[in-house]
Amino acid sequence: MIVVTAAGGSTGTAVVRALRARGRSVRAVVGRRGPRPELTALGAELVVAELGRPMAWSGVLAGAEALYLIWPNFDPDEAEGAPALFAEARRAGLPRVVYHSVLRPQLRVMPHHAAKDRAEEALDGSGLRSWRVLQPCAYADNLDAQLPAVQADGRLRSPWGLRTAQSLVDLRDVADAAAVLLTEDGLDGGTFEAAGPEALTAPRIAELVGERLGRAVRAEDVVPRGEVPTSYAARCRRTMFDHYRAHGFTGSPRVLTDLLGRPPRTFAEHLADLDPGALGLPDRTPA
Structure with a gap:
């Protein structure tokens, strides 16, 4: 049994799916009660527990062989909450913990990176x-949610500008890498980057999206206005895009390639695999 936190989010659900594809039993931790049809369809055991609140985790972790700790994105409690969960895992005698961090957490100009850096230190x-x-x-x-609008008006909106690049990674590859770290031996004490295979600027992304849509697409620079917000989540987003605009956010795909035993998916491959109907995209499947 492997415990996955924040399992109702996109990352958590993807990790649950990757583990179930390997035949592993999964206890999926969600923050609120309510139907979770996607997790139920995957055959996961559902448990309700709020990561940011003090509680006894012995029951949640009972009988588990590993914990995949995902903290909800842009949550101000991560820097203190994640170490508390590590302590719970140690007290429970959990054999293995994998922490979902971020590329270059030492970039403390971004609060959510700083929180993950402190959590890694505690780990x-x-x-x-x-x-x-x-x-x-x-x-x-x-970028997927933006594609129907791009199809309608031919504009790809970039809050990180037009010059700098990102090594966008397919979430399925991240989930498969997480499954490797949760289930395979010989990786203890390791920190593993998961970066896509290309350094992509917004204009290049627009070009690839245009090829997928079958229409001209141009990248549009969406420059943030006003002072940096004071609320935690908004400040995280603003400082993140400001950093991307100035420096980009790229990494090497070599580590992810080694974990997966294959090259990570390109952005064009990601686009090709999208469900055309769900996103209002043209179906490029051969007749």
């Missing part, structure tokens, strides 16, 4: 018998 000193860290870059999937 190193946690006393856990076996731990690993996965550090993904930005997901290719983050």
Whole structure:
């Protein structure tokens, strides 16, 4: 049995799917009660537990062989909450913990990176018998919701500008890498980057999207206005895109290639695999 937190989110659900594809039993931790048809269809055991609130985790972790700790994105409690969960895992005698971090957490100009950096430091000193860290870059999937609008008006909106590049990674590859770290031996104490195979600027992304849509697409620079917001989540988003605009966010695909035993998917491959009907895209499947 492997426990996956924040399992109702896109990353958590993808990890549950990857583990179930390997035949592993999964206890999926969600923050609120309610139907979770996708997780239920995958055959996961559902458990309700709020990561940011003090509670006894012994029941959640009972009988588990590993924990995949995903903290909800842009949550201000991560820097203190994740170490508390590591301590719970140690007290429960959990054989293995894998922490879902981020590429280059040491970039503390971004609060959510700083929180993950502090969590990684705590993990190193946690006393856990076996731990690993996965550090993904930005997901290719983050752009999917924008595609119907792009199809309608031919504009790809980029909040990180037009000059700098990102190594967008397919979420399925991140989930498959997480499954490797959760189930395979010989990886203890390792920190593993998960970056896509290409350094893509917004104009290049627009070109690839245009090829998928069968129409001209241009990248449009969406420059943020006003002062940096004070609320935590908004400040995280603003400082993140400001950093991307100035420096990009790229990494090497070599580590992910080794984990997967194959090259990670390109952005064009990601686009080709999207469900045309769900996103209002033309079906490019041969007749």
